[in-house]
Amino acid sequence: MQSIELSDIELKTVNDVLASLTAKFTSSSDPEFVRQCAVFAHELPQRLRAELNAFRLEASGGVLSIRGFRIDDVATGPTPEHWRTHADRASTLPAEMYFMLCASLLGDPIAWATQQDGRIMHDIFPIKGHENEQLGSGSEELLTWHTEEAFHPLRADYLGLACLRNHDRVATTFASVDDLELTGEIRDLLCQERYPIKPDRSHLPHHGEDNREMSTRERELLSRSYEWIMAKDSEPDRVAILFGDREAPYLRIDPFFMEDAYAVPDSARAMKAIVAEVDRNIRDYVLEPGELLFLDNYKIVHGRVPFTARFDGTDRWLKRLNVARDLRKSRDRRIDHDARVIH
Numbered sequence: 001m002q003s004i005e006l007s008d009i010e011l012k013t014v015n016d017v018l019a020s021l022t023a024k025f026t027s028s029s030d031p032e033f034v035r036q037c038a039v040f041a042h043e044l045p046q047r048l049r050a051e052l053n054a055f056r057l058e059a060s061g062g063v064l065s066i067r068g069f070r071i072d073d074v075a076t077g078p079t080p081e082h083w084r085t086h087a088d089r090a091s092t093l094p095a096e097m098y099f100m101l102c103a104s105l106l107g108d109p110i111a112w113a114t115q116q117d118g119r120i121m122h123d124i125f126p127i128k129g130h131e132n133e134q135l136g137s138g139s140e141e142l143l144t145w146h147t148e149e150a151f152h153p154l155r156a157d158y159l160g161l162a163c164l165r166n167h168d169r170v171a172t173t174f175a176s177v178d179d180l181e182l183t184g185e186i187r188d189l190l191c192q193e194r195y196p197i198k199p200d201r202s203h204l205p206h207h208g209e210d211n212r213e214m215s216t217r218e219r220e221l222l223s224r225s226y227e228w229i230m231a232k233d234s235e236p237d238r239v240a241i242l243f244g245d246r247e248a249p250y251l252r253i254d255p256f257f258m259e260d261a262y263a264v265p266d267s268a269r270a271m272k273a274i275v276a277e278v279d280r281n282i283r284d285y286v287l288e289p290g291e292l293l294f295l296d297n298y299k300i301v302h303g304r305v306p307f308t309a310r311f312d313g314t315d316r317w318l319k320r321l322n323v324a325r326d327l328r329k330s331r332d333r334r335i336d337h338d339a340r341v342i343h
């Protein structure tokens with residue numbers, strides 16, 4: 001794992017940049033801020049930019065931790081109850097902007113029309129009623145390891161997590177495809193497009209009782225997205241789990257939503273082999289307040305250990321970003337050339 005801790009001088013540079021940005025913008029999703037993020041990011045300390053660049057070029061293991069940003073726990077205010085009722089909060093703006101700037105050095109942050117009401121900046125905290133769900137907002141159940149949006153052809157290249165609060169030291173889990181020991185025969189099977197995968201529950205319409213304002217065109221696109229998700233749920237795509245270079249492959253897998261893959265003996269054998277290897281390599285990693293963790297979503301699977309939420313404003317609180325290297329790939333599902341929401 002690649003890690004960096006900001007020095008006092010670097011932290012001052014970061015805070016100076018953020019002070020001028022928070023004076024100009026009141027939200028990390030202000031379209032003008034989002035548009036210019038990659039330009040503002042040039043002002044981050046050189047060493048930080050170099051680490052992000054090395055990570056983007058796969059010079060290291062696919063996990064980058066950036067520590068040293070300070071979060072004032074009291075000033076942050078209570079962990080919200082739900083992302084829907086929680087509007088932009090001034091207290092978390094600097095942390096969100098810092099996160100956006102770093103992410104912009106890897107690519108362009110994107111949003112899903114069918115997830116968290118189409119927001120770019122996701123909130124991850126336990127939500128009452130989701131305790132036993134396989135969702136970022138769950139708590140009592142192990143969040144089983146997965147590629148983020150494994151089912152989706154336009155899934156993010158990188159997943160970013162920014163920790164605002166983690167009093168209970170609840171661990172994120174991750175493992176790298178580079179560490180898996182698999183025989184040639186199993187590799188060959190895993191490279192075949194034969195594993196049915198269903199959309200995860202975070203994209204289903206019943207999580208989307210949204211009241212966001214939308215144009216007629218956006219409304220149409222949103223219902224088209226939900227129809228597409230429902231179609232993939234009843235008729236899942238058959239995908240390859242390993243792809244790219246045979247010796248140093250990328251992976252795409254979310255076993256919890258790949259039950260049907262066990263119906264065919266060869267597929268079942270290959271699934272069992274890779275699941276056992278990931279289980280052998282998965283490790284716990286406790287995020288600290290102020291820490292950013294970037295994961296290469298083509299090489300790393302991740303999850304979260306179970307925990308008991310208090311729902312009293314002190315629970316673990318992360319922000320999450322999905323970053324695409326090439327926005328153009330999703331052009332036919334975005335309303336405008338520079339829109340970030342994928343429908």
Ligand SMILES: NC(=[NH2+])NCCC[C@H](N)C(=O)O
Nearest residue numbers: 134135136144146200202256
């Ligand atoms: N194995 C899984 N639980 N997969 C689904 C992951 C959760 C999903 N990404 C969310 O935003 O809530």
Ligand SMILES: O=C(O)CCC(=O)C(=O)O
Nearest residue numbers: 124135136172302303304
């Ligand atoms: O909470 C975490 O550490 C990871 C959450 C996650 O994987 C998700 O929400 O998809």
Ligand SMILES: [Fe+2]
Nearest residue numbers: 146147148302
């Ligand atoms: Fe995830």
